[in-house]
Amino acid sequence: MEPAVALDFQQVFSEHCKFVWRVLARLGVHQSDLPDVCQEVFLVVHRQLVHFDPSRAALSSWVYGICLRSASDYRRRRGRRKETSDEAAPVVARAEHQFEDLAERRAWQRLAAVLDEMDAGKREVFVLYELENLAMNQVAAILGCPLQTAYARLHAARRLVFQAFEEKSEA
Amino acid sequence: MTEPRRLNEHSTALPFELSQALKGAPGGPTELEQQALLQSLGATLGIALALPPLAANLSAAASTASAAKVSAGLAAQVSTAVSLATKPGVSFLLWFAGGLTLGTALAATAMLSAQSPRPQVAVSNRPAPSAMLATRGTPAMVNAPAASASAALAEPELEAKVPGSRPAPESAPRSPTRDKSAAQPAAETDSEFSLLRSAQQTLKADPLQALELCAAHTTRFPSGAMVQEREMIAIEALLRLGRVQQAEARASTFRRLFPGSAHAARLEHLLQRGKF
Numbered sequence: 001m002e003p004a005v006a007l008d009f010q011q012v013f014s015e016h017c018k019f020v021w022r023v024l025a026r027l028g029v030h031q032s033d034l035p036d037v038c039q040e041v042f043l044v045v046h047r048q049l050v051h052f053d054p055s056r057a058a059l060s061s062w063v064y065g066i067c068l069r070s071a072s073d074y075r076r077r078r079g080r081r082k083e084t085s086d087e088a089a090p091v092v093a094r095a096e097h098q099f100e101d102l103a104e105r106r107a108w109q110r111l112a113a114v115l116d117e118m119d120a121g122k123r124e125v126f127v128l129y130e131l132e133n134l135a136m137n138q139v140a141a142i143l144g145c146p147l148q149t150a151y152a153r154l155h156a157a158r159r160l161v162f163q164a165f166e167e168k169s170e171a
Numbered sequence: 172m173t174e175p176r177r178l179n180e181h182s183t184a185l186p187f188e189l190s191q192a193l194k195g196a197p198g199g200p201t202e203l204e205q206q207a208l209l210q211s212l213g214a215t216l217g218i219a220l221a222l223p224p225l226a227a228n229l230s231a232a233a234s235t236a237s238a239a240k241v242s243a244g245l246a247a248q249v250s251t252a253v254s255l256a257t258k259p260g261v262s263f264l265l266w267f268a269g270g271l272t273l274g275t276a277l278a279a280t281a282m283l284s285a286q287s288p289r290p291q292v293a294v295s296n297r298p299a300p301s302a303m304l305a306t307r308g309t310p311a312m313v314n315a316p317a318a319s320a321s322a323a324l325a326e327p328e329l330e331a332k333v334p335g336s337r338p339a340p341e342s343a344p345r346s347p348t349r350d351k352s353a354a355q356p357a358a359e360t361d362s363e364f365s366l367l368r369s370a371q372q373t374l375k376a377d378p379l380q381a382l383e384l385c386a387a388h389t390t391r392f393p394s395g396a397m398v399q400e401r402e403m404i405a406i407e408a409l410l411r412l413g414r415v416q417q418a419e420a421r422a423s424t425f426r427r428l429f430p431g432s433a434h435a436a437r438l439e440h441l442l443q444r445g446k447f
Contacts, residue, residue, distance in 0.1 A: 009433075013220055017208065018199030025197035035204070039212050040364050043397060046216060046433060077362065104195030111192035129177065131196050136174050158178070165186040 009046050016045075016063050023064065026127045027071035028116055030078075041070045057141070064128070064142045072120055114164040122157035125150050130158075215371055215400065217437050363392045370404045378411035399425075403434050407441055415445060 020041050021034060029037045044066050052062055115123045121143070128139045140150040178185060179193045200208065213220040370384035385405040388395065395401070402425050409418035422442055426435070 009218070010220060013209075013212070017205060021200045021204070021208075022198055031197075034200070035208055035211065036362060036364050036368075038200075038208055039215065039368075040362075040396075042212055043215070043364070043400065047399070050431070050433070101195070104191045106195070107188045107191035108195035108197070110188065111196075130179070130193070133177065154175070161189065162186075165189040165192075 009049055012045060012049065012059065012063075013042060016060070019060070020063065020067055023067045023127070023132065024071055024074075026131050027067065027124070028112065029071055029074055033074065033078075037070055037074050041066050044070070058138075061138060061142050064132075064134075068124055068142065075120070110165075111161065114161055118157060118160060121145075122153045122160070125153040126157035126161070129154055211368065215368060217403065217434075363388065363395050363397055366391070367397055367400055367404065370401070370408075374404060374408060374411070378408040381405075382408040382412070399429055399432055399434055403438065403441075406438065410441060410445065418442070 017038075021038050024034060024037050024041070025031070041063075045063065048066075052059070057065075115126065118126070124143060125139055128134045128142065129136060134142075136150055136154075137147055140147045143150060145153075179190070185193075199205075209220045366384060366388050370381045370388070373384065374381040381404055385401050385408065388397075388401045402421065406418050406421050406425070409415075409421065419442065422438055425432070425438065429435075432438070
């Protein structure tokens, strides 16, 4: 039987391109690696789209899940690699908001460093809830964990973030 | 359970730098980054991709005199490309001619053409027929066990040429768009994706090198996630080298292992085309 609405890769790509890029960046994919990892995500989407079941999950949740796995694989690969000089690349601000952006982006780099130190579970909940503004039950569904666990991870992640930033402001 | 207020909802109670950090979280790609992604992904998959949402943003850019001039110049090419794309098979040739069919991104094309040495991008307002490959295949097993697939698809003759014994330096360049890097031996640190991208990039200029990179992929990623993409590149490389029988044998293995592949239609197209 033909599905009522055939999902078209072209459409999925155009609707989720910005979103995938942004989520990967927030999950710790380095700027210079974003094109590669983003494409890895879409290759998986391309291959798996025929298996996607809209009755089980929203398309965006499904894509979030793929992003999380790709970012996690990326961090594992990167962990095995020797650190390269582009780690210390300067913060690049978008030209039109250069000055106000710069302080915010530097602050983000500090937060990103804190997130890098967390385990994947805490980090993912923090990013999805605090930065992507998803509802907690959606976060739990994407991560495949009980709601209570998602809450526990959020609180633990927040504690670590606060600790780091309060220490820095005292220093 | 009531959700806690998000941190950015009570920013006054946050350490100042933390509230700044939340505002400074990275956003989406720039338009140029999006276009580069679109081209690269389209080339890897062999399909035409467009970004409809870009059209609104780009109409502003197109209002500048210079962009408008170039856009007008492109319009003639556009209409040719669109009319060609309606003929069976020709849209696919367009892709091989180095052009990716972009959606309404006329102005972006103009901007890119000034900055990129790549061949000019053709423009169409609708996806080429091959763009429908992604979801029109019959739902079936797409992922056969990768390890067995790799074993079945390994080509002994190529194995001997695998550059595994001559790893490139750790700091080998990984630039996404440089043909130069595509011609380099695969660096050990390359990801599965970048290895195949190098193969894809070198396919037209040096199919033998592309074939070697595919063999390197077989060796380095025996359980890789992109076995199908590798095989598509290898089959095309064999066709380009005139090794039609080998290409057909490999295609036959591909069909057996991946009966519902999203690449099936394109594979048949390649084989029908035969020589390059």
